[in-house]
Amino acid sequence: xxxxxxxxxxxxxxxxxxxxxxxxxxxxxxxxxxxxxxxxxxxxxxxxxxxxxxxxxxxxxxxxxxxxxxxxxxxxxxxxxxxxxxxxxxxxxxxxxxxxxxxxxxxxxxxxxxx
Numbered sequence: 535x536x537x538x539x540x541x542x543x544x545x546x547x548x549x550x551x552x553x554x555x556x557x558x559x560x561x562x563x564x565x566x567x568x569x570x571x572x573x574x575x576x577x578x579x580x581x582x583x584x585x586x587x588x589x590x591x592x593x594x595x596x597x598x599x600x601x602x603x604x605x606x607x608x609x610x611x612x613x614x615x616x617x618x619x620x621x622x623x624x625x626x627x628x629x630x631x632x633x634x635x636x637x638x639x640x641x642x643x644x645x646x647x648x649x
Contacts, residue, residue: 566598
């Protein structure tokens with residue numbers, strides 16, 4: 535049976551800005567199907583066992599016509615420059631925008647610091 539819905543918790547951070555925990559290739563396809571136009575990953579590549587490679591997620595996003603940005607920031611080591619660069623990156627992306635990290639709290643905190 536083919537899954538055609540997201541099985542992750544997605545929260546709205548701002549108008550047309552959403553956040554979740556770890557995405558997998560199937561999730562990227564489903565987000566694209568639901569109208570997502572940009573995705574930002576804030577985790578280092580392959581930070582945890584079982585985590586997909588960022589390049590694989592980016593390739594799926596590209597195939598689906600979704601902009602994908604890898605913006606890795608180590609949790610607990612976010613600098614003021616990181617926050618400014620993240621804000622500028624997000625400002626330049628099409629909406630709806632989806633931001634994710636393995637720990638959803640990391641993505642939420644980065645967004646909140648950039649607002």
